[in-house]
Amino acid sequence: MLKTSAKEVAELPDLKAVPSNYYVDNHHNYSLPAAIIDTNYDDDSLIPIIDFSLLSSEDPHQHSKAIQDLGRACQHWGFFMLVNHGIEESLMEELIGVTNEFFLMPEEDKWKYKGENVFDPIKYGTSFNYTSNETNFYWRDFLKLTLHPQFHSPDQPNNFREVLRDYCDKSRKVARMLLSGISESLGLEKELMEKSLDLDSGFELLVANYYPACPQPELVLGLPPHSDFGLLTLLIQNDVGGLQIQHNGKWININPITNSILVNTGDHLEIFTNGKYKSVLHRAIVNKEARISIGIANCPAMNAIVSPADSPLIQNERLPPLYVPKEYSEYVEMQQTKPLDGKSCLDQIKINSPPLK
Numbered sequence: 338m339l340k341t342s343a344k345e346v347a348e349l350p351d352l353k354a355v356p357s358n359y360y361v362d363n364h365h366n367y368s369l370p371a372a373i374i375d376t377n378y379d380d381d382s383l384i385p386i387i388d389f390s391l392l393s394s395e396d397p398h399q400h401s402k403a404i405q406d407l408g409r410a411c412q413h414w415g416f417f418m419l420v421n422h423g424i425e426e427s428l429m430e431e432l433i434g435v436t437n438e439f440f441l442m443p444e445e446d447k448w449k450y451k452g453e454n455v456f457d458p459i460k461y462g463t464s465f466n467y468t469s470n471e472t473n474f475y476w477r478d479f480l481k482l483t484l485h486p487q488f489h490s491p492d493q494p495n496n497f498r499e500v501l502r503d504y505c506d507k508s509r510k511v512a513r514m515l516l517s518g519i520s521e522s523l524g525l526e527k528e529l530m531e532k533s534l535d536l537d538s539g540f541e542l543l544v545a546n547y548y549p550a551c552p553q554p555e556l557v558l559g560l561p562p563h564s565d566f567g568l569l570t571l572l573i574q575n576d577v578g579g580l581q582i583q584h585n586g587k588w589i590n591i592n593p594i595t596n597s598i599l600v601n602t603g604d605h606l607e608i609f610t611n612g613k614y615k616s617v618l619h620r621a622i623v624n625k626e627a628r629i630s631i632g633i634a635n636c637p638a639m640n641a642i643v644s645p646a647d648s649p650l651i652q653n654e655r656l657p658p659l660y661v662p663k664e665y666s667e668y669v670e671m672q673q674t675k676p677l678d679g680k681s682c683l684d685q686i687k688i689n690s691p692p693l694k
């Protein structure tokens with residue numbers, strides 16, 4: 338198992354060049370052109386902005402417009418900036434601050450949290466898949482924490498737990514409200530998703546990413562193109578950009594906007610909506626400065642079987658289900674133990690797709 342973090346490599350004395358086992362071109366599973374030659378970018382000014390406060394507006398006109406905008410953002414983008422979400426800017430800054438402090442701790446203190454298995458509730462590591470035997474790496478260290486149904490936090494840094502708890506309680510409320518708005522945007526009963534996916538026991542995973550300053554950012558990637566496995570991911574970041582999302586075949590640089598939360602749709606929203614709201618491909622490039630991002634994936638309960646067949650969406654419209662029903666935990670295991678390659682996990686359960694390997 339790899340025990341050298343990307344941060345340690347980045348801090349080697351006199352490091353002028355990136356070691357070749359971090360070159361993106363060497364990743365056998367990386368099927369898109371490398372970041373360096375991928376110049377087909379689009380402007381991020383088009384990304385939808387959703388005003389959270391309007392979702393709960395008592396003015397019926399305002400409310401239904403907000404729900405429609407939310408539905409459109411999910412259907413046509415799979416990504417939006419959430420503003421007026423009610424989480425204090427100072428709390429978001431504090432969380433980024435304590436996360437930064439975590440990654441700045443001595444390596445031996447961080448590796449205490451290395452975990453061994455996919456479902457270990459606290460895991461520090463580097464590159465992408467914890468258990469894979471990859472010999473080529475991504476320029477990224479991570480801390481993954483299960484926040485729900487049980488809350489887990491490292492004991493250090495000192496106030497990490499307290500700040501995290503506050504942020505995660507608030508972000509859960511935002512996510513639940515968004516999911517009920519999404520149900521509504523589909524013409525379904527508001528509570529349908531929370532009931533059928535048992536969101537009161539929903540799995541929530543925090544992934545904190547640390548992308549160290551890199552002397553040759555054009556040669557590496559922080560994270561390869563992938564989609565997230567849950568229903569919705571809520572992401573905050575420091576003021577260094579690096580996230581890119583794919584829209585209409587082009588990569589779009591997402592520039593951080595203070596006090597906003599980036600939301601993206603995950604594979605299980607795609608399954609639940611039978612392909613109407615698709616999960617979106619995104620990746621992380623790195624910079625000459627260190628970058629931190631913190632995402633919380635809001636997911637079905639681990640033992641929920643996610644199946645489009647349960648949804649009135651396809652029952653009402655008599656559409657054939659496009660995805661094989663699967664227990665949520667099995668899907669997570671599959672996604673977390675294979676090299677990341679676009680939406681290959683979701684492809685595995687598409688009906689009429691090649692059988693599971």
Ligand SMILES: O=C(O)CCC(=O)C(=O)O
Pocket residue numbers: 544546560565572574579580619620621629630632
């Ligand atoms: O660093 C980012 O902006 C994206 C991170 C991400 O996609 C993930 O953790 O799944």
Ligand SMILES: [Fe+2]
Pocket residue numbers: 563564565619
């Ligand atoms: Fe992601």
